[in-house]
Amino acid sequence: MNKQTLPFTLPQTPRVRRMVEHLYAKMPEIEPYRAELVTESYRATEGLPLVRRRSAAYRRILEGLPVVIRPEELIVGSNSVAPRGCQTYPEYSWEWLEAELDTVATREADPFFISEDTKARLRAVHPYWKGKTTSELAAANMDPLALDVFLHHGVFTVGNYFYNGVGHLCVDYPRVIREGYRGIEREALDRLDRLCPAAPDYAERRNLLLAVVETSEATIAYAGRYAALARDMAEKEKDPTRRSELEQIALTCDRVPAEGARSFREACQAFWFVQQLLQMESSGHSISPGRFDQYMYPYYKADLEAGRITPEQAQELIDCVWIKLNDLNKVRDAESAKGFAGYGLFQNLIVGGQTRDGRDATNDLSYMCLEAAMHVRLSQPSLSIRVWDGSPQDLLLKAASVTREGLGLPAYYNDGIIIPAMTARGIPLEEARDYCIIGCVEPQVAGKTDGWHDAAFFNMCRPLELVFSNGVDRGVQIGPRTGELSALDTFEKFFDAYKQQEAAMIRLLVNAINAVDAAHAARCPLPFQSSMVADCMERGRCVQEGGAHYNFSGPQGFGIANMTDALLAVRELVYQQKKYTLSGLKEALQKNYGRGLPAERALELTVAVAAELTQNGKAPADREIRAVYERLTRDSASTPAERAVYDAMLRDMDALPHYGNDIEEVDLFAREVAYTYTREIEKYRNHRGGIFQAGLYPVSANVPLGAQTGATPDGRLACTPIADGVGPVSGRDRKGPTAAANSVARLDHGIASNGTLFNQKFHPSALAGMESLAKFVALIRGFFDQKGMHMQFNVVSRETLLDAQKHPEKYKSLVVRVAGYSALFTTLSRSLQDDINARTEHAFDR
Amino acid sequence: MTNERDVKGRIFDIQRYSIHDGPGIRTIVFFKGCGLRCRWCCNPESQRRDPEQMERGGRVETVGRDATVAEVMAEILRDLPYYKRSGGGVTLSGGECMLQPDFAAALLAACRAAGLHTAVETAGFAPRENIERVLPLVDLVLMDLKHTDPDKHRAWCGQPNDRIIDNVRYIAAHARETVVRVPVIPGFNDDEPTVRSIARFAASLPGVRELHLLPYHRLGYDKYIGLGRPYGMGDVPPLSQERARALLSVAEESGLACRIGG
Known part of the structure; x- marks a missing residue:
């Protein structure tokens, strides 16, 4: 012992x-x-x-x-x-x-x-x-469009410092x-x-x-x-x-x-x-x-x-x-x-x-x-x-x-x-x-x-939606016209359209951040704080006025895993296998893969349709608006035949290789996807004389901003959370913690100098005993040897384990190990999961 | 002569970040095919040599595939940073890896060449020449020892244990390091005299200093259902912590370093 x-x-x-x-x-x-x-x-x-x-x-x-x-x-x-x-x-x-x-x-x-x-x-x-x-x-x-996008379009939020101190x-x-x-x-x-x-x-x-x-x-x-x-x-x-x-x-x-x-x-x-x-x-x-x-x-x-x-x-x-x-x-x-x-x-x-x-x-x-x-x-x-x-x-x-x-x-x-x-x-x-x-x-x-860390959250999924809508969101042309879908006849053009939409949204993001930054300088300089930050007294300026020796602005992007899987799905299923068309995919996304739309989302889309009609000089009557809403909630729930088609589509998406499984080609594409954010951000400067530097993490904004995001081509349903941090889509990493860590390590963490965040979920039994702890430490060291930046662990509680039994899809990657035994936790039936949970009760003192 | 790296073997899983089957973080290669039919086996899909259909999580999958040494090594080497940091390596498990000596030997040789620690988990039910061939390439043998009584062994595992006992003696005498592992199965070997007898035998073997008790669990149950086979253990509950601890004290009488779990 x-x-x-x-x-x-x-x-x-x-x-x-x-x-x-x-x-x-x-x-x-x-x-x-x-x-x-x-x-x-x-x-x-x-x-x-x-x-x-x-x-x-x-x-x-x-x-x-x-x-x-x-x-x-x-x-x-x-x-x-x-x-x-x-x-x-x-x-x-x-x-x-x-x-x-x-x-x-x-x-x-x-x-x-x-x-x-x-x-x-x-x-x-x-x-x-x-x-x-x-x-x-x-x-x-703020630029009026930037303000509108921040308040109403769920592409990014600067809410944190918009409403509070920094x-x-x-x-x-x-x-x-x-x-x-x-x-x-x-x-x-x-x-x-x-x-x-x-x-x-x-x-x-x-x-x-x-x-x-x-x-x-x-x-x-x-x-x-x-x-x-x-x-x-x-x-x-x-x-x-x-x-x-x-x-x-x-x-x-x-x-x-x-x-x-x-x-x-x-x-x-x-x-x-x-x-x-x-x-x-x-x-x-x-x-x-x-x-x-x-x-x-x-x-x-x-x-x-x-x-x-x-x-x-x-x-x-x-x-x-x-x-x-x-x-x-x-x-x-x-x-x-x-x-x-x-x-x-x-x-x-x-x-x-x-x-x-x-x-x-x-x-x-x-x-x-x-x-x-x-x-x-x-x-x-x-x-x-x-x-x-x-x-x-x-x-x-x-x-x-x-x-x-x-x-x-x-x-x-x-x-x-x-x-x-x-x-x-x-x-x-x-x-x-x-x-x-x-x-x-x-x-x-x-x-x-x-x-100015945590300057904003940027939802990397939304620019992809803008590609499908040619820059229109909720009835407003917020992004550039990157072309009708029919014009995007190669994957390169499609990916380029994504980058253009993202770059346009980043310009608005920078505008919004700098607008907030300037407001703090103009209304809430903080002399007490500034008395403890070099070089404020030397420069005669508060921190908020650019008095600090180093000045940065660090907004963080999230959704890398979803965008990697989604863009690869488009490349594979639309451009290579030609199994689906872009417009077919667009329809599937609008209909949330035949699963119906939550009321809130249907309401947003109704507003969009009404705005579009009004713009075209055909202002709809209340009755017509109600009809649109009813059609959206009803018709998006498809016929059984349609539903079967969408189910097959989801299976095709699921069968593709995913980020998080230590597949070099996929992971290097994820690196490119991350660059669409990290490299774009660094082009900009803030009003305190510093540069912008990217972070890659959502805190927990992946949930509320996910709720404002439609279905995505990685098979993610509308309004569901976006992947956490730089980790894989929940449940899509199926080769254990080292494989997921290797995938994450293939991103360029060095450029994300405002921080990256990688969470892993462990079953408590996987950390039982001093030897398991030492192995766990080796996992961290092995990830860091490959230039990963951050690691944090969710060792699930009893309550969470019960939740895992109710929602196995969320816990597919939960790490469980038993001597000489080969299986995944969530493929086990409930009573066997209970057995595993019971094994941990006294395991720590081993 | 075929290149060693092209040698093929039949496996059913490669599991990374395995932490109970030898030192450090390990990748386990699960071999397919075993001569025993232990009632409690938690990997029933490992028993038959031929690939088979198994339902798992609502999906029917083919279990078992042929892979070359090169393919398996590619997967193994992905976790090199973790082996280095933990003193880990590779464990061949199964099934019975000693039933595929060409593949096992070529794979272990490749691991050795890559500087990895090698382990096998074996039940010892294999021709002696197979064991002789594989053993020199192994740093650690996790030696399953289920019972000392031949009749009981035949009744629960489908085969007598004479050849196994023989092989265990050979392995203990020739392996670099041997750890004896005893699956503790209610009704089979969970009584104190049996555990005492197994531990005594283990302690009598040259070079064996460590013994692991692996308490019975039901985690293989779903797989039997998925394979359409009856579950031999019925609804016997898993061994309790208290019982495992009591048996641990019995095993410790042998003077071996004993513990529960791998």
């Missing part, structure tokens, strides 16, 4: 367990404080320069926001009175919230409680913001921990002293520096409120242990984040104030702690060596930080909430990897961060691990043992491709080696980058 234990298996303390319970005892709540305070401040500062209005608002919020220390907390600082509560940010957008005030508590995805009092208070301040928000300015900045960066945490905000303030004052009054940009520089002085002072004063509260609570506390903890909290908050930290505890508290308040200044998510194990280690090591802390105490502090990361929250509009379901804030924290001079960076904290994930078992932080040849096997085994828990954590990243991908963007080697990950999968150099 293999009883090998992994390093740093420290117990979860009862405190941590109780704190997690407390955090999740109630539904999260929307609070009115920030909205009122920011409005009050804006009203009072209308004559001031914008950046100083922003710093004044930040100060006012931190003065007025209630301070609260939750039961048993060791690390303090909360953005809301209620656990996991949230504030609102009307300067970005508010109309959707106003409209959803009465439904936000009862909606399915990410509901929030909201009291009648809060509703009234929000309704009172909202009118002030009419005409003043970033989203209104972004819409005004976030998506890793600030210079180590500097704050080392020098405190006094250090930052000193730099600002020093620069003010040296500022040449005759400088052409004197005003901008001075305003920013004054704003930084104000945000630094405000932050220090805010920590002071916590020190006072802790003292106050200590005086009233009867339990002597808790009383001394509260006194300790008071002393810690006296010191940090004003001055540099002198202990691991102070470093944790300083880190936390930075992390918390970045998300008070702006609603942007994916505020990523980055290389926490690296910048926190010196404090831990010093304490440990001096005998001031035990590993157990340090572990508890880390666990407490982890809990605080889950205490933050954000309310999104109902539609976006579906895409982000799970209240995700994507605070990415990464361990391991290399030092700036290329040695292995793993330390004790790398292990303890993984251990913390097991202790709290929560979604935050989005835990990541960097892998390279020098990564200790023990660290990877420890990570794999976390993966096995089924939390979807950690994500694995390959130094071997990310570092060269970054140097190819002009980043020096030493900085590239120091990369961290932002949000989902986006690499950046911490403390000096505004990556």
